[in-house]
Amino acid sequence: MGRAPCCDKVGLKRGRWTAEEDDALANYIAEHGEGSWRSLPKNAGLLRCGKSCRLRWINYLRDGVKRGNISKEEDDLIVKLHATLGNRWSLIASHLPGRTDNEIKNYWNSHLSRQIHTFRRTYAAGNDTTVTIDITKLTAAGKRRGGRTPGQSPRSVAKNQQTEPAKTKTKDVGSSPTLPAKAKDVVVSTSSASSSPPQSDGARSVVVDPEQNQPSNGVSGSVSHSLSSDGPCSEDETWPLVMEPVDQTGLLEANSAVDQTGLWEANSSMNWDGETEMEALLSGGVVPEGPAQVDDLLDMDWEGLAADLWDAPAQNDVAQPAEPQAADSQELDWFVSWLLSDAS
DNA sequence: AAATGCAGCAACCGCCATTCG
């Protein structure tokens, strides 16, 4: 049996708050202080649920609450913290003065979750030439505002994706937090010839073999193609995902982690011949089939891959980028400080 | 100009943790 509702909701006003209601709430709290939310509406003469009053106060009326205009620095910090802490919005908000968990949550859902898909991909043509492809430009031509495509609204996509739910709140841990792997560049490479594993401390590699139906070894999973409507991916395909600690010739290798701004970033370097594929990529056209299987790269679900990496158990004693197991706020603060110390 | 549908955001809902009698 669930808990009784915080109020009976009978005769209570719902929806947007009016200026008069805001004034009444602010005046009451200024006079009597916060707390006793259940009895507050009646005492303040508001036809609102106490919970609604609390939310309104915390998110909008409280002193020091900043609204809108999230700066680049705040943006970076949100992404970085989210990459490590997950959907613990209140925890993230505690490191952004004046910002509320609700605003950060909304900002993430409406802005940043999309930006995750706009990672860069860098193609090296076997020499020193490096071209960075901005996926946003590749997909911009197909972007439109009007006209709904069934099943592709952010909400339906979110439902389809069903991202990993936030970890349960952890209160008791050992004396020192378990550190996640430090942020590293995401490097995706297709290596038909020898290539040194782009992996260093804390970063792990992932081998994705689209031709292979069974995972060969390592940690298996699947890469689901269900990105946002902006993405180039179809919705139904899945690939077997094999996580390998070492490079393997001829397979797509993804070495994924979080870059220094916290954004999931994918750089692709590959050995290929000719500029045909590059031109096709830059024009947003179909890439001819070749040894590099560039279209396979384009169709990868990098976010799903990242999630798989994030949740996969550590191998070969590589540090697991797990959530911090901080026992209390002090240790958590320490962890966040440690995390942010890598920002430069 | 009207219809359609996306994007942003405020608010609601349900659950869990903590506090208190």
Next chain:
DNA sequence: GCGAATGGCGGTTGCTGCATT
């Protein structure tokens, strides 16, 4: 120790404005 009350959190819904057709 127990149960109710309360606070807090994250997920979700639904409204509104605007861009596009």
